[in-house]
Each structure stands twice: as C-alpha cells, then as structure tokens.
Amino acid sequence: MTTKFFRIFMLLLLVAGVSFPLFASAMAEVTFFSQSTATVAYQGNSVPGYVTFELKTSEPTRGYILAVGNGVQTKINLSTTDFKTVHKVEWVPWDDTKKVPLPAGEYQLKAYLSDQGYNQMQGYPLGKLTVVNETNPKPLIDQVSINPSVFAPKYGGTETIQIPFNLNRPAEVQLSIWQNGAEVYGGDKIKLLPGSHSVSWNGKDNAGRVVADGTYDVNFAFIETAYNYPATRQSGQKAGTVTIKDGDYNIPLWRVKQVVTDGFFSSDVISPDGDGINDTVSGQFTLAEPAKVSIYIANAAGAHVKNIFAEQSFQAGTHTFSWDGTDFYGGKAVNGSYYIRAMVIEGASAGYITLTDSVRFEGGYEVKALQPEKRVRVVADNTQLSVYPAGQGYTAVKGDTFPLISETIENGRYEVLVKEGVSGTINVSDVELVADSDVPGVPTTIDYTVVSGDTLWKIAAKFNTTISEIVKLNNLDPNKYLFIGQKLKVPAADSPEPAPQPVIHSVQSGDTLWKIAQKYGTTIDSIVKANNLDPAKYLYIGQKLTIPSSTPNQEPPAVEPVVHEVVSGDTLWKISVKYSTTIDVIVKANNLDPAKYLYIGQKLTIPR
Structure with a gap:
C-alpha cells in the first residue's frame, strides 16, 4: 500500500469514528539513494571491484536491498538489527547462497525495509546495477614497498621499517611478520577504506624483543569487509621480505657493562675433595643499578655449568654467592677454568657478560686430547658444536681447528676438545682431518704478571705474539683494562724481544711527508x-x-x-x-x- 492511499484510508476511518493507538504512524519514506558506480566486477580491475550504496529514510529503518537478475537474487544487507535513517554499505558482487561471484548481467535493485512500528516496505525500486566479468582481477593489496629492506634494530632505538601500500577494496588489515612458517609479529587489526596507507615495524617480536638476524616474510593478513557476511578467518598475502642484520637481538654488551661492573672469585682454586680446604669457592658481583639478573658458572667455552641465581631482582651494590663445584646434574665439574657469567634481563630482552676473573677446578675428571695429537679443521662457513654440559651450543667458523678426543665417529660426529676442560661434538661433514704437517704445535706458555703501564699491545710485542693470542689464552675482554698484579698466560718465545714492527700513522691537519718522516726518524722515500x-x-x-x-x-x-x-x-x-x-x-x-x-x-x- 502506497503512502498516499494509506493516508486516505486512515482519514476515512477517522471520519467513521474508528480510533487507533497514539503510536501508530505511516511507513517511513526513502528520501535519498545513491550508488558509487553503475558497473561493478568481482575483484574489478578495469571497472570498480565494489560499489558503495547510500540510502536515507524519513524514519529509522532496517532491512536490505535485493539484487534481482540473470535467474539470481541476492541480498545486500543494510542493517539487520539497528534502526537507522542513514544506511551506507560497501558491497562486492557476491552470491552468499552459492558462495560464488554473481554472474555477469544487469540486476534490478529493490529495497525491503521495516520501521520501528513494524511497517513494511516491500520491493521499493532503487535502480539497477551491471555486473561484468574481469579477465585480470586486481589483488586486494598492491603497490607495496619496504623501506629499508635491510634493517638493524638497536637497543633503545626508535627506528622502524615503513611499509606503504595501496588497498583496492574495503578490508580489515593486519601486518604480519613470519619466518620459517611461524608468525613472529602481528600488528593491530585496522579497518581501512580503499586508498593509500602505510604500516610500520620496529624489528621486534610479539613479546617486544628484537628478532634475530635473518630474512623475514612481510605478510598482510586481512578480511574483506564489503561482503554481506564477512569472513571470520583471515586470508593472507605475501608482500615481500626484509632482512634483519646486525640487530641487537641481545642487550648489547655496552649496556650490560653499565649494569654489571665487576665480579670475582675469593680464591684461585676449588678442589671439592672433602678435606675442608677449597671445597667450595665464594664469589661476588657488583651492580651499578637495580636489575633482574641470572648468575651462572661458565666454562672456558662460555657454556653454563651451574645456575647460581635465576632471574632474580637485586638492588644496586655488591652481592655474594657460593659454588660447591657441581654442575647442573649435581656431579663434579670437569677440571678446567671457570668464570662468572651474568645475564641482565630487561623486559623480554637479555644480554650476557663473562667476567674475566676465573677459578681453577682441580681433582675432577680430566678431558684430554688424543696423543699424538690429531686435529680437524672447520670447512663450513659456520658450524654449531654441541658442548659440555647439556649439549649447549658453540659456534665455530671456517678455519678453526680442534684436537680430537676420539677418532671414533658416532652418529656422524667427532668428539673434540673445544677449549681447556670442554669437550664437544661436531658434524663430520663440517670438518676435514688435518695432515700431521699442518697440525700446529700446542703452545708452551709462561706466566706473566701485569705491571704499571702495561697494555695488551705492549705485552704482545714483548713476547713476540699477538693480542688475539693473549686474549684467547686468558679468555679476556680486550675492551677491559688490565690491572696491576693480574696474572696472564703468554706464549713462551725463544726471544722475548720482538722483531721491529711497523707503526701506523693517521694523517692529521698540517701533516706533510717531510714532517711525518722527521717525527718517526725515517725518510720520505x-x-x-x-x-x-x-x-x-x-x-x-x-x-x-x-x-x-x-x-x-x-x-x-x-x-x-x-x-x-x-x-x-x-x-x-x-x-x-x-x-x-x-x-x-x-x-x-x-x-x-x-x-x-x-x-x-x-x-x-x-x-x-
């Protein structure tokens, strides 16, 4: 019944003396209707891939538009629950019943509305829409760029990767970073209209920790919203890759040094043989500020042997501990040198430092290389060893050599002496046997006591060796100062006097070849x-x-x-x-x- 006839009918009833409740009213009218395009395609490219409908009524209504044609009719929901005077929806030509795109052809658009008085508007004509097929459909997201493509996220840094993109249809979009089939980061879900947009990533995972170096897939997870019934599960589209290189996966050493400033053992030897002498060793570490730390006893390869404190919060100051010489399993540690290793924890991130002071464990099991010595040389660029205790990881690089503990190959791996007192296994495929003529002699060392004015450079020159060799022999941090009285092992040399070493001069303002030659007592030539x-x-x-x-x-x-x-x-x-x-x-x-x-x-x- 049209509005005009409804009003005439109501007037005649009133004249006849028939009364009605006060809330009865006429059906709302359609006061405005528009559509953004007359031609649409599913995932359109040359024509739009969606259409926007806007319909206004004189009173709040709810309902749908029915698209009828080509033997098909499908609903375009305006509002299924709420009554509104303004309805605005985006819609793709999709058949909700058959779950396929609408066939190409012309469709009549009709409104089916209901107001708050349950008055019905049935089949109100709105116009028509033409659906076409596209041979070259357009993806939801295109024009993606990743800047920079190589990124080094740093501790405390605010830099991000910017990822601008173009959205071709309305959707809820989420940035998703993946590696090796697993998501490491998922951004916020954002409902977006078509057009240019941008998202960013700071190089951190879902827990807020900087991710490890490597290549990561940049994906967009999305749900297209221009459907009658949007999906409940996301779809995905790979947009490219980004490489993380030289990122601060762990808290950097400089920051850890700010927190953990010192640590040492109370004695040089621990020998838990029950005689009451050196059966345990005490130690201490100093924090410059309150921090959550874990304290470990570590061997010469940096592997954790005993956990002294696990993720415990300490105030600034000096704190003490005791070690009874046992490992994780409660058994005696292997003979060798052991160090204090501290892990500083900040949020989801952690960083390590191995302090230079050591204690020698004596009276336990001795790990020895084969005699006469036989070695293997690493031929892979990087290879991972499994070391004592508990098969912890140790990375070797191409050219490193290790003495064999046994020539027997078990499960495709050699057993080798990784460091003093540290055994490990390595893949046979990652190494080659070293010929006897290539085997370096085990260096004979002597003890040297640091005196005032000493530096690693001076000591290396004095004993005709290298800084690197002294650092390795003593497990030193070369950035840390030596202290007077410190005991160092240095390679014994036939002659303690070094051969003349060339000096490197860095040119400064005003320098000439003549001035430099005069300075160093040499010649321009x-x-x-x-x-x-x-x-x-x-x-x-x-x-x-x-x-x-x-x-x-x-x-x-x-x-x-x-x-x-x-x-x-x-x-x-x-x-x-x-x-x-x-x-x-x-x-x-x-x-x-x-x-x-x-x-x-x-x-x-x-x-x-």
Whole structure:
C-alpha cells in the first residue's frame, strides 16, 4: 500500500469514528539513494571491484536491498538489527547462497525495509546495477614497498621499517611478520577504506624483543569487509621480505657493562675433595643499578655449568654467592677454568657478560686430547658444536681447528676438545682431518704478571705474539683494562724481544711527508715506497700510513753533484727518479720544504 492511499484510508476511518493507538504512524519514506558506480566486477580491475550504496529514510529503518537478475537474487544487507535513517554499505558482487561471484548481467535493485512500528516496505525500486566479468582481477593489496629492506634494530632505538601500500577494496588489515612458517609479529587489526596507507615495524617480536638476524616474510593478513557476511578467518598475502642484520637481538654488551661492573672469585682454586680446604669457592658481583639478573658458572667455552641465581631482582651494590663445584646434574665439574657469567634481563630482552676473573677446578675428571695429537679443521662457513654440559651450543667458523678426543665417529660426529676442560661434538661433514704437517704445535706458555703501564699491545710485542693470542689464552675482554698484579698466560718465545714492527700513522691537519718522516726518524722515500704513494699528491686527514722501521741512512758515494733546472711538470719524485736518487737527498741538499711547489727555472743541487 502506497503512502498516499494509506493516508486516505486512515482519514476515512477517522471520519467513521474508528480510533487507533497514539503510536501508530505511516511507513517511513526513502528520501535519498545513491550508488558509487553503475558497473561493478568481482575483484574489478578495469571497472570498480565494489560499489558503495547510500540510502536515507524519513524514519529509522532496517532491512536490505535485493539484487534481482540473470535467474539470481541476492541480498545486500543494510542493517539487520539497528534502526537507522542513514544506511551506507560497501558491497562486492557476491552470491552468499552459492558462495560464488554473481554472474555477469544487469540486476534490478529493490529495497525491503521495516520501521520501528513494524511497517513494511516491500520491493521499493532503487535502480539497477551491471555486473561484468574481469579477465585480470586486481589483488586486494598492491603497490607495496619496504623501506629499508635491510634493517638493524638497536637497543633503545626508535627506528622502524615503513611499509606503504595501496588497498583496492574495503578490508580489515593486519601486518604480519613470519619466518620459517611461524608468525613472529602481528600488528593491530585496522579497518581501512580503499586508498593509500602505510604500516610500520620496529624489528621486534610479539613479546617486544628484537628478532634475530635473518630474512623475514612481510605478510598482510586481512578480511574483506564489503561482503554481506564477512569472513571470520583471515586470508593472507605475501608482500615481500626484509632482512634483519646486525640487530641487537641481545642487550648489547655496552649496556650490560653499565649494569654489571665487576665480579670475582675469593680464591684461585676449588678442589671439592672433602678435606675442608677449597671445597667450595665464594664469589661476588657488583651492580651499578637495580636489575633482574641470572648468575651462572661458565666454562672456558662460555657454556653454563651451574645456575647460581635465576632471574632474580637485586638492588644496586655488591652481592655474594657460593659454588660447591657441581654442575647442573649435581656431579663434579670437569677440571678446567671457570668464570662468572651474568645475564641482565630487561623486559623480554637479555644480554650476557663473562667476567674475566676465573677459578681453577682441580681433582675432577680430566678431558684430554688424543696423543699424538690429531686435529680437524672447520670447512663450513659456520658450524654449531654441541658442548659440555647439556649439549649447549658453540659456534665455530671456517678455519678453526680442534684436537680430537676420539677418532671414533658416532652418529656422524667427532668428539673434540673445544677449549681447556670442554669437550664437544661436531658434524663430520663440517670438518676435514688435518695432515700431521699442518697440525700446529700446542703452545708452551709462561706466566706473566701485569705491571704499571702495561697494555695488551705492549705485552704482545714483548713476547713476540699477538693480542688475539693473549686474549684467547686468558679468555679476556680486550675492551677491559688490565690491572696491576693480574696474572696472564703468554706464549713462551725463544726471544722475548720482538722483531721491529711497523707503526701506523693517521694523517692529521698540517701533516706533510717531510714532517711525518722527521717525527718517526725515517725518510720520505721509505714512507712513499711502503705505501705506494705519489708524493706529488696531497695527503688527506685520516689517511693511514705505514711507517717502516727506521734504518740508518747510507752515505752516497762521493760523486760530484749536478745542478738541475726545474721545468714544467717537474716534481721531486720525477727528479729523484731521473737521477736515481731519493726525495730526501734532494730535500736535504737544497734545504727544501717538500710541501711547497717547485717553480720553473728553480736550480736544484742533485748529489750523486
């Protein structure tokens, strides 16, 4: 019944004296209707992939639009529960009954509405819509870029990866980062309209910890919302990859050092043999600020042998502990050197430091290499060893060698001596047997006591060894200062006097070859040859020059000098080559400043 006839009918009833409740009213009218496109396609590309309908009524209503045509009719829900005067929906041409896109063709649009008085509007004509097929459907998300594609998230940093994208249809979108088939990060779910958008990622996982270095898949999880009944499960679309490199997966060492400032054992030896002497060892560690820490006893390979404190909160200050020489399983530790290893915990992140002081465990099991010694060399770029105790991980790099403990291969692995007192196993496929002639001799060491003024460089030079070798022998942190009286093991050498070592000079403002040669008591010629320089060219600030050891100047033979007249293009280098002499000889003979230009016609004495 139309509104006009309804009103006439109501007027006649009133004239006849028929009364009605006060809440009775006429059916609401459609006051406005629009659609964003007359032609639509499922996942459209050349035509829109969705259509927006807007319908307004004079009174609050709820209901749907029915699309009828091509032997099909399907509902387009406006509101199924709430009464509204303004209905606005996005819709894709989808058949909810058959769960397929609507067939191509023309569809009539009709409104079916109900107001709060339960008055019905049935089949109100709204217009028509043409559906077409697309041979090249458009994805929901495209035009994705990842900037930067290589990212190094840092401790306390605020940098993020920016991921702009274009959305072609209305959807609820969520950034999702995956690796090896598992999600490591899921962002917020955001309902978006079509257009340009951007999301970001700070390189952290769902727990807020910086992820490990590696390559990660950048995915979008989504639910398209322009359906009568949107999906309840997300779909996914891979957008690209990002590489995390040099990220702070663990709290960086500099930060851990700010928290844990010191730690040492009360004695040098622990020998739990029940005689009441050195059966236990006490130790202490110092915190500069309140922190949650775990304290471990670690072996020379850094593997945890005993957990002293597990994720315990401490105030700033010095704290003590005791170790009875047992490992995780309650048995005696293996003979060797042991260290205090601290783990600092901040939120979901953790970082480690191994303190330099050590205690020797004696009287237990001795881990020994085969005699005569046989070694294996790592041939893989990186390989993981399983080490004592509890099969903890230890990473070796290509070229590392390890003495064999046994030649027997078990489960495809050799048993090797990883460090003093630390056994481990390594894949046979990752190593090669070292020929006897290639086996390095086990270095004989001597004890050295640090004195005032000592540095690792000075000690290495004194004993004709390297800083790296001293660091390895003593499990040192090379960034930490030595202290007077500290005991170090150094390789014994036939001669404690080192061979002359070249010095590296960093060029500073005002430096010239002449000034540098004078500073180090050498010659310009020696510096030029050692660094393959063109002396006519300027030095630059920060340039590294190798300064060879000074050698006594040899007196040139007493030959009558010649006089050279400078011509265009001459340099001291060219002149020295021409006369088979050196720049230094010419400079000294003529009292020149080699930093200044020669001038045409200048007379130079050339000693022969």
